[in-house]
Amino acid sequence: MSDLNQKMAAKYQNNFLKEIEEQAEMGEWVKMCMQCGLCSGSCPTNFQAGWDHPPQELFMMIRAGKRDEVLKSNSMWMCTSCYNCYVRCPRKVPVTHVMHGIAEYAYRIGQSPKNQPTQHLSKTFWDNCTKTGRVNEVKLTQSLYFKDGIGSGIKKAMEMQSVALGLVKAKRLNLLEAVGIAHKCKDIKGIHAMLAKANELEAKRKAEKAEA
Amino acid sequence: MADVKTAAYICKGCEIGTRLDTDALVKAATKSGKMNIVREHDFLCSAEGVALIQNDIDNEGVTHAALCACSRRAKTDAFNFPTIAVSRGNLREGVIWIRPDTDAARETTQDMAEDYVRMACAEVKAMQVPQGNQNTGAVKTLLVVGGGISGMTSALESSKAGYKVVLVEKTGALGGWAAKLHKRVPTREPFKAPEDNGVSDMVARIEADSNIKVYLNATIAKTDGAPGRFKVEIAIESGSVANEDIGAIVQATGFTLYDANKLPELGYGKSPNVVDQAGLEALASAAAAAGKPICRPSDGQPVNKVVFVQCAGQRDNSGTHLPYCSGFCCNTSIKQAMYFKDSNPDIDTVVLFTDLRTPGNGEDFYRSAQNKGVIFSKGVVSDVSAAGNACSVKFKDLILNEEVDTQADLVVLATGMVPTSGPDLDQLSEANRVAEGGDEGAKQHVVELMSKSVLNLTYRQGPDVPHFKHGFNDSHFICFPYETRRTAMYTAGPVRRPMDIAQAQEDATGAAMKAIQAMENAGLGKAAHPRAGDLSFPTVRLEGCTQCKRCTVECPFGAIDEDAKRFPLFNESRCRRCGTCMGACPVRVISFENYSVNTVGSQIKAVDVPDEFAEKPRILILACENDAYPALDMAAMNRHEYDPFVRVIPIRCLGSVNTIWITDALNGGYDGVMLMGCKHGEEYQCHFVKGSELGRYRLSKVGDTLKGMNLETERVMDLEVAITDIATLPQKINDYAALIKSFPPSPFKGF
Numbered sequence: 023m024s025d026l027n028q029k030m031a032a033k034y035q036n037n038f039l040k041e042i043e044e045q046a047e048m049g050e051w052v053k054m055c056m057q058c059g060l061c062s063g064s065c066p067t068n069f070q071a072g073w074d075h076p077p078q079e080l081f082m083m084i085r086a087g088k089r090d091e092v093l094k095s096n097s098m099w100m101c102t103s104c105y106n107c108y109v110r111c112p113r114k115v116p117v118t119h120v121m122h123g124i125a126e127y128a129y130r131i132g133q134s135p136k137n138q139p140t141q142h143l144s145k146t147f148w149d150n151c152t153k154t155g156r157v158n159e160v161k162l163t164q165s166l167y168f169k170d171g172i173g174s175g176i177k178k179a180m181e182m183q184s185v186a187l188g189l190v191k192a193k194r195l196n197l198l199e200a201v202g203i204a205h206k207c208k209d210i211k212g213i214h215a216m217l218a219k220a221n222e223l224e225a226k227r228k229a230e231k232a233e234a
Numbered sequence: 235m236a237d238v239k240t241a242a243y244i245c246k247g248c249e250i251g252t253r254l255d256t257d258a259l260v261k262a263a264t265k266s267g268k269m270n271i272v273r274e275h276d277f278l279c280s281a282e283g284v285a286l287i288q289n290d291i292d293n294e295g296v297t298h299a300a301l302c303a304c305s306r307r308a309k310t311d312a313f314n315f316p317t318i319a320v321s322r323g324n325l326r327e328g329v330i331w332i333r334p335d336t337d338a339a340r341e342t343t344q345d346m347a348e349d350y351v352r353m354a355c356a357e358v359k360a361m362q363v364p365q366g367n368q369n370t371g372a373v374k375t376l377l378v379v380g381g382g383i384s385g386m387t388s389a390l391e392s393s394k395a396g397y398k399v400v401l402v403e404k405t406g407a408l409g410g411w412a413a414k415l416h417k418r419v420p421t422r423e424p425f426k427a428p429e430d431n432g433v434s435d436m437v438a439r440i441e442a443d444s445n446i447k448v449y450l451n452a453t454i455a456k457t458d459g460a461p462g463r464f465k466v467e468i469a470i471e472s473g474s475v476a477n478e479d480i481g482a483i484v485q486a487t488g489f490t491l492y493d494a495n496k497l498p499e500l501g502y503g504k505s506p507n508v509v510d511q512a513g514l515e516a517l518a519s520a521a522a523a524a525g526k527p528i529c530r531p532s533d534g535q536p537v538n539k540v541v542f543v544q545c546a547g548q549r550d551n552s553g554t555h556l557p558y559c560s561g562f563c564c565n566t567s568i569k570q571a572m573y574f575k576d577s578n579p580d581i582d583t584v585v586l587f588t589d590l591r592t593p594g595n596g597e598d599f600y601r602s603a604q605n606k607g608v609i610f611s612k613g614v615v616s617d618v619s620a621a622g623n624a625c626s627v628k629f630k631d632l633i634l635n636e637e638v639d640t641q642a643d644l645v646v647l648a649t650g651m652v653p654t655s656g657p658d659l660d661q662l663s664e665a666n667r668v669a670e671g672g673d674e675g676a677k678q679h680v681v682e683l684m685s686k687s688v689l690n691l692t693y694r695q696g697p698d699v700p701h702f703k704h705g706f707n708d709s710h711f712i713c714f715p716y717e718t719r720r721t722a723m724y725t726a727g728p729v730r731r732p733m734d735i736a737q738a739q740e741d742a743t744g745a746a747m748k749a750i751q752a753m754e755n756a757g758l759g760k761a762a763h764p765r766a767g768d769l770s771f772p773t774v775r776l777e778g779c780t781q782c783k784r785c786t787v788e789c790p791f792g793a794i795d796e797d798a799k800r801f802p803l804f805n806e807s808r809c810r811r812c813g814t815c816m817g818a819c820p821v822r823v824i825s826f827e828n829y830s831v832n833t834v835g836s837q838i839k840a841v842d843v844p845d846e847f848a849e850k851p852r853i854l855i856l857a858c859e860n861d862a863y864p865a866l867d868m869a870a871m872n873r874h875e876y877d878p879f880v881r882v883i884p885i886r887c888l889g890s891v892n893t894i895w896i897t898d899a900l901n902g903g904y905d906g907v908m909l910m911g912c913k914h915g916e917e918y919q920c921h922f923v924k925g926s927e928l929g930r931y932r933l934s935k936v937g938d939t940l941k942g943m944n945l946e947t948e949r950v951m952d953l954e955v956a957i958t959d960i961a962t963l964p965q966k967i968n969d970y971a972a973l974i975k976s977f978p979p980s981p982f983k984g985f
Contacts, residue, residue: 056604
């Protein structure tokens with residue numbers, strides 16, 4: 023992964039804007055930002071959750087060539103995908119998509135922040151879901167709770183005990199999933215084949231871009 | 235004078251007939267008004283009603299008519315009788331619409347209506363039909379000073395409208411700044427790329443136009459006369475002098491770029507690689523002529539990075555540089571960045587701005603530049619240093635909040651516009667005053683200031699149109715565009731306010747239309763804005779004049795000179811008919827045919843002032859017809875009620891208020907006098923520039939008179955009213971009425 027990072031850094035020298043435009047999905051929109059700040063003003067998270075940089079600032083940093091700071095920033099991962107900024111942007115910049123595009127690129131070249139909760143959730147969710155075609159709720163919850171170790175995992179589990187019991191009573195949670203007896207899709211092979219093909223296409227496209 | 239026959243007409247439409255006792259109104263017109271004919275009509279502004287009046291004029295010989303119906307601002311098309319004197323009694327907006335329809339209010343409402351009928355009758359008897367001065371000049375040739383885009387547009391548009399134009403240009407070629415542009419900001423869909431500057435086409439059209447006479451290498455040596463009969467001397471560089479008869483003037487003298495030498499901190503003058511926008515246009519034109527890309531001036535090598543510094547010496551609050559935004563420079567920098575991007579997309583172009591302002595369709599142009607890869611960074615440049623062939627630009631990035639140092643091959647400074655607006659008249663008169671004392675330095679200063687003069691007017695107020703803010707020739711660019719504070723002289727383009735080519739062309743067209751209107755009006759003896767079409771003009775009864783010169787000094791438009799015997803000499807076509815001279819005159823010898831000390835004074839006296847036991851105070855309101863009276867009318871349309879004890883008389887301007895009216899009102903037993911005029915001072919909104927200010931200055935002296943009469947000073951109140959004060963004005967009237975009612979009745983009642 024860091025090979026790719028070095029390769030990209032070498033390829034674009036100091037032109038990080040061009041790198042984002044060519045390599046990150048929707049990156050070509052970054053230059054269209056006019057720094058009005060409506061995206062930041064519209065964000066319902068109000069940046070209370072500890073964003074490193076609001077969207078328009080991130081875009082400005084890309085233009086200023088602050089490669090490391092942008093790629094290692096947690097900002098793209100803090101987006102809740104509410105699409106407020108997307109809808110309101112007077113320049114019609116698809117801010118939400120651009121954020122996701124930069125996040126994905128940072129992850130792809132191994133520069134995204136380690137142990138970032140939303141990134142962890144995305145990864146865990148994806149791995150969990152693609153295994154059987156359906157989400158195994160118990161295992162997903164487990165891997166989230168015990169992310170930071172046994173102690174904090176037990177503590178979180180105890181806190182959520184009544185919720186879990188309520189879900190079990192309402193038959194929304196099957197505890198047998200813990201031992202692998204869980205709902206799954208009928209044609210798992212077919213799904214895996216489909217995902218593999220999609221992965222192949224995506225990887226090919228990105229590799230072509232990286233080589234271009 | 236022909237026989238006078240007076241008539242009053244009482245309209246009963248719009249509920250006037252049901253809300254008021256019209257029989258009593260007829261009686262008021264007959265008994266108190268002493269009108270020869272008094273008629274009622276159910277619907278006076280209808281064709282039938284108008285025909286009734288016209289019939290009386292034609293067959294009964296009516297010469298003076300008081301139309302008691304709606305406001306004088308309403309139904310002016312219907313009640314248009316130019317051959318007779320007409321006054322209007324405002325029974326609708328002035329009475330029934332501002333009073334509640336209740337039994338309790340009926341009596342005071344009726345009193346109000348009867349007073350307005352009496353006032354209309356009194357006023358019309360003091361009026362004459364304005365004749366218009368037949369001796370003003372009828373020249374219909376327009377002088378356009380300045381042959382840039384604005385001047386050429388004014389000339390072409392006036393020619394298209396069928397008028398002769400004299401176009402005077404200081405340099406040897408038409409085109410001005412625009413001719414120096416490599417390309418201009420786009421004017422057409424899709425507003426994405428710079429386009430040809432269009433100057434050669436305009437020059438060709440001017441050269442082919444038989445209506446337009448062009449003087450190149452020429453300046454205005456002298457402008458004498460008045461609208462419709464200016465005598466202009468044009469000095470040509472070769473030494474010859476041409477004389478032209480001119481009707482009106484459009485001054486389109488444009489601008490110069492702010493001197494970038496005043497910006498050493500931005501590197502100008504230290505390196506040939508730091509240029510202003512005009513400098514870059516020159517580089518671009520030269521490069522295009524040579525068929526090469528724009529190169530670095532220091533060594534002719536290719537340019538890899540250009541930094542554009544916006545607001546260089548502009549929007550400066552420290553008082554050192556220009557305080558204003560010039561409005562054109564953001565689009566220009568975008569355009570210039572495209573010169574580079576269009577030739578080679580790999581050239582870095584960075585625009586450092588604090589607020590990017592792209593008027594017109596510039597937003598599309600801005601987007602297009604972003605698409606082409608021009609980088610826009612919000613930052614303030616503190617220093618540009620040049621070492622060898624490279625420049626180093628230090629700026630504070632306002633988004634990322636950090637100091638940045640960036641390298642560039644070329645730095646372009648967006649300096650602003652400085653108007654070519656002639657000398658500052660205040661400075662000039664001060665210099666003249668000092669120079670009269672024999673001071674050599676001051677004499678030199680006068681010569682230096684006069685050398686900047688554009689029009690060289692022979693007016694007593696100075697050789698040019700006055701400056702407004704920041705040295706621009708303007709009066710009030712929102713309310714009165716193109717107007718200067720001299721009649722029949724209009725400014726267009728960047729001499730009026732900073733603007734780009736598209737705005738300047740629109741401006742030039744507007745100014746040309748205004749100038750044409752002014753010439754036409756001057757030829758007919760009619761006033762220009764804001765009393766456009768008014769035929770009345772001030773006359774002075776010279777045998778009463780004491781030569782105090784107040785009228786000559788106070789006239790906001792320099793319309794009054796002094797003749798050889800030091801009596802006031804009116805240049806009617808310069809006059810805007812505000813009546814400031816009439817208000818100023820201590821011996822009251824100045825009047826208009828339809829507006830005089832007597833037309834207002836007789837209205838004041840016509841009001842019935844009940845005795846002190848009646849508990850019906852009387853408050854006189856003198857309301858400016860430009861803002862306050864329309865505001866009152868609109869308040870009435872919205873049915874905002876106000877006190878029934880006020881009597882409103884419209885006046886042309888607060889400046890026309892002669893203090894005798896206030897004295898007469900107070901002596902006549904009025905309990906209070908309220909004056910409503912426009913805002914004055916730096917942000918003035920007075921339609922006659924200085925009228926409200928002068929009026930207020932005079933009123934400031936009234937307090938002593940009141941004390942001398944043993945009256946409370948609050949009995950005369952001055953209120954600043956804007957046309958938008960529709961909702962608040964009635965409340966202010968009521969508050970004042972309440973204050974007056976808290977005082978004992980005027981001791982002058984019943985004398």
